[in-house]
Amino acid sequence: MKKDKVNIYDIAEMAGVSIATVSRVMNGSDKVSEKTRKKVMEIIERESFTPNVFAQGLGLHTMHTVGILVPDISDPYMSAAVAWIEKGLSENGYDCILSCSGFEPEGKQRHTEMLLSKHVDALIFLGSTYAGSGKSTEETEYIRKAAAQVPVFTINGYVKGDNIYSSVNGDEEAVYEVTKKLILKGRRKPVFLTDSGSYSALKKRKGFERALRECGIEADESTKIHVENTIYGVRDALLSKKESFDAVIAANDIIAVGAVKYATAAKRKLPEDLEIVGYNNSGLVRVCEPELSSIDNKTEQMCRDTVKRMIAVLENGSTVENKKVVISCDFVERGTTDIGG
Amino acid sequence: MKKDKVNIYDIAEMAGVSIATVSRVMNGSDKVSEKTRKKVMEIIERESFTPNVFAQGLGLHTMHTVGILVPDISDPYMSAAVAWIEKGLSENGYDCILSCSGFEPEGKQRHTEMLLSKHVDALIFLGSTYAGSGKSTEETEYIRKAAAQVPVFTINGYVKGDNIYSSVNGDEEAVYEVTKKLILKGRRKPVFLTDSGSYSALKKRKGFERALRECGIEADESTKIHVENTIYGVRDALLSKKESFDAVIAANDIIAVGAVKYATAAKRKLPEDLEIVGYNNSGLVRVCEPELSSIDNKTEQMCRDTVKRMIAVLENGSTVENKKVVISCDFVERGTTDIGG
DNA sequence: TTGTAGGCGTTATCAT
DNA sequence: ATGATAACGCCTACAA
Numbered sequence: 001m002k003k004d005k006v007n008i009y010d011i012a013e014m015a016g017v018s019i020a021t022v023s024r025v026m027n028g029s030d031k032v033s034e035k036t037r038k039k040v041m042e043i044i045e046r047e048s049f050t051p052n053v054f055a056q057g058l059g060l061h062t063m064h065t066v067g068i069l070v071p072d073i074s075d076p077y078m079s080a081a082v083a084w085i086e087k088g089l090s091e092n093g094y095d096c097i098l099s100c101s102g103f104e105p106e107g108k109q110r111h112t113e114m115l116l117s118k119h120v121d122a123l124i125f126l127g128s129t130y131a132g133s134g135k136s137t138e139e140t141e142y143i144r145k146a147a148a149q150v151p152v153f154t155i156n157g158y159v160k161g162d163n164i165y166s167s168v169n170g171d172e173e174a175v176y177e178v179t180k181k182l183i184l185k186g187r188r189k190p191v192f193l194t195d196s197g198s199y200s201a202l203k204k205r206k207g208f209e210r211a212l213r214e215c216g217i218e219a220d221e222s223t224k225i226h227v228e229n230t231i232y233g234v235r236d237a238l239l240s241k242k243e244s245f246d247a248v249i250a251a252n253d254i255i256a257v258g259a260v261k262y263a264t265a266a267k268r269k270l271p272e273d274l275e276i277v278g279y280n281n282s283g284l285v286r287v288c289e290p291e292l293s294s295i296d297n298k299t300e301q302m303c304r305d306t307v308k309r310m311i312a313v314l315e316n317g318s319t320v321e322n323k324k325v326v327i328s329c330d331f332v333e334r335g336t337t338d339i340g341g
Numbered sequence: 342m343k344k345d346k347v348n349i350y351d352i353a354e355m356a357g358v359s360i361a362t363v364s365r366v367m368n369g370s371d372k373v374s375e376k377t378r379k380k381v382m383e384i385i386e387r388e389s390f391t392p393n394v395f396a397q398g399l400g401l402h403t404m405h406t407v408g409i410l411v412p413d414i415s416d417p418y419m420s421a422a423v424a425w426i427e428k429g430l431s432e433n434g435y436d437c438i439l440s441c442s443g444f445e446p447e448g449k450q451r452h453t454e455m456l457l458s459k460h461v462d463a464l465i466f467l468g469s470t471y472a473g474s475g476k477s478t479e480e481t482e483y484i485r486k487a488a489a490q491v492p493v494f495t496i497n498g499y500v501k502g503d504n505i506y507s508s509v510n511g512d513e514e515a516v517y518e519v520t521k522k523l524i525l526k527g528r529r530k531p532v533f534l535t536d537s538g539s540y541s542a543l544k545k546r547k548g549f550e551r552a553l554r555e556c557g558i559e560a561d562e563s564t565k566i567h568v569e570n571t572i573y574g575v576r577d578a579l580l581s582k583k584e585s586f587d588a589v590i591a592a593n594d595i596i597a598v599g600a601v602k603y604a605t606a607a608k609r610k611l612p613e614d615l616e617i618v619g620y621n622n623s624g625l626v627r628v629c630e631p632e633l634s635s636i637d638n639k640t641e642q643m644c645r646d647t648v649k650r651m652i653a654v655l656e657n658g659s660t661v662e663n664k665k666v667v668i669s670c671d672f673v674e675r676g677t678t679d680i681g682g
Numbered sequence: 683t684t685g686t687a688g689g690c691g692t693t694a695t696c697a698t
Numbered sequence: 699a700t701g702a703t704a705a706c707g708c709c710t711a712c713a714a
Binding site for chain 1 (some may be wrong): 700
């Protein structure tokens with residue numbers, strides 16, 4: 001028979017005071033005599049009493065918990081981001097309920113509701129998939145609905161709405177810059193690879209197309225390849241591609257690694273015969289051989305910043321100015337390109 | 342002014358019944374007339390009423406939430422495992438609070454207490470680091486203390502104690518087998534690389550030593566190298582190693598990739614001049630070039646099994662037989678070895 | 683079958 | 699400075 005945890009009544013009795021006084025001591029009220037406080041504190045320590053969070057939550061409507069939605073935690077970019085977010089939250093006395101929603105609308109909606117039903121203090125949507133394609137406002141309706149209940153933060157995707165705060169990368173600019181560099185260095189047949197039609201993917205594609213146009217290269221459909229987000233999938237897709245190409249810009253590092261595998265299989269030398277640029281600058285870049293040039297989208301900074309703004313909203317009420325923060329990216333050159341860092 | 346959520350009283354009033362009846366309908370009691378049930382259900386649906394989890398928790402002492410402790414979620418092995426666990430829990434109506442404790446005892450303890458204070462229904466310790474080195478029982482005392490409150494499950498590490506359920510791999514056997522194969526194929530100077538002194542690491546090392554002994558190779562200190570868990574750290578450690586070696590068994594895939602990078606830097610051909618075996622069979626194996634041979638420790642199976650046992654303990658009371666489950670590993674051959682799958 | 687009332691463990695508002 | 703008590707929203711004997 002497991003004896004139940006001591007509660008505030010037990011402490012009050014042991015200390016010979018009322019529960020109100022114990023509560024005051026716990027919450028650091030100044031309306032307690034030094035003597036009483038000390039006495040009560042001693043008992044609390046001795047019994048290692050901690051208040052029941054359910055009872056607290058019932059009255060206070062909060063459990064200092066935030067919900068994190070992520071399509072797939074096993075993705076290296078996502079897990080790195082979650083690590084940063086969790087760290088930030090933990091440092092601020094919050095902890096997080098993690099929910100892996102997958103990429104389908106149904107799952108996103110269901111997991112959002114689940115989190116909401118747990119009365120989290122805020123919601124973080126991690127990944128551009130949550131922003132949808134930007135074509136219809138319907139896609140992101142569940143996010144706005146959630147924002148009616150708690151502050152919502154989106155990372156890597158912009159969703160417009162009340163009580164929604166977004167952090168996004170300067171994706172278009174980043175891809176534009178690197179594509180332009182590749183072309184100026186002599187590449188005439190670059191291709192862009194993506195696995196999704198998310199807002200972020202569209203931005204990258206836009207940057208890619210703009211660079212091509214500016215340089216007088218036709219950006220027809222054969223320059224934009226839709227692939228699945230797996231190494232072999234990308235490799236095989238490239239192996240069976242008819243049109244030739246001399247540079248690859250990938251929407252993420254996994255896809256880029258697939259391109260590297262293609263190069264190996266097709267015996268094309270990197271970066272001489274073919275140049276490859278990844279995206280996210282994730283843990284994979286150093287595993288790859290040769291090591292992968294990639295666009296660093298500043299995961300750490302983005303996550304830290306999001307947590308900071310969240311705490312501000314949560315503690316100060318909603319007095320955060322910027323609802324949309326844009327963080328620019330850096331190109332990091334490694335072995336798969338030769339265009340100058 | 343955000344109107345507060347409807348509660349059970351509102352529903353009761355709208356339906357013209359008492360809250361007890363609403364509660365009965367919510368919990369599927371059979372002591373409700375079909376007519377009443379239908380009427381109440383309609384209102385519940387219409388108002389999309391969900392019970393307040395805090396109030397539920399207060400009385401029931403549960404919020405259908407389990408805590409997951411992990412040293413570092415950005416590690417590919419850990420994040421893959423968490424993905425499986427979260428999936429399993431979600432399918433069973435539980436969700437999870439994720440806590441990244443780091444590798445230090447202080448952090449492990451603090452995060453454990455934090456989770457416990459949230460009244461999670463169970464605790465999962467993911468990773469061999471939580472089992473300690475096995476030298477002193479003191480190291481794992483906080484786990485036993487936690488187990489006094491809720492059932493505890495450890496993955497990849499064995500901790501003895503009441504209310505503690507462990508799943509571990511046949512690490513010793515797996516390393517023994519693969520090391521022996523390497524030696525039988527002619528390797529005479531294998532080395533074992535690890536970054537930790539965890540129970541699991543010790544088991545692997547034991548298997549390594551046994552294979553050497555059986556084959557008449559001296560297992561002196563130069564055959565066991567302690568490295569940091571980073572690609573470059575391992576590469577540089579091997580580059581500066583004086584004694585020669587012709588095979589590497591690594592305690593995880595990251596370390597193995599470091600060894601591959603060493604081979605590249607030292608211009609040693611894989612697998613002819615040097616053979617490398619990783620551990621975990623994680624997402625990195627396919628990124629690596631050549632692709633990494635690795636020991637598959639069955640992450641999915643392990644996680645599924647753990648969730649299954651957990652649900653059993655949670656729902657049926659603690660009627661689970663096996664407190665310690667051992668899951669054996671498979672060697673998966675790829676490009677860094679040539680000893681036969 | 684349905685309703686009433688007590689309990690779960692806090693916090694906060696009153697008095698004192 | 700301290701204590702009594704209502705309120706938070708639900709579940710569940712016990713009554714009717």
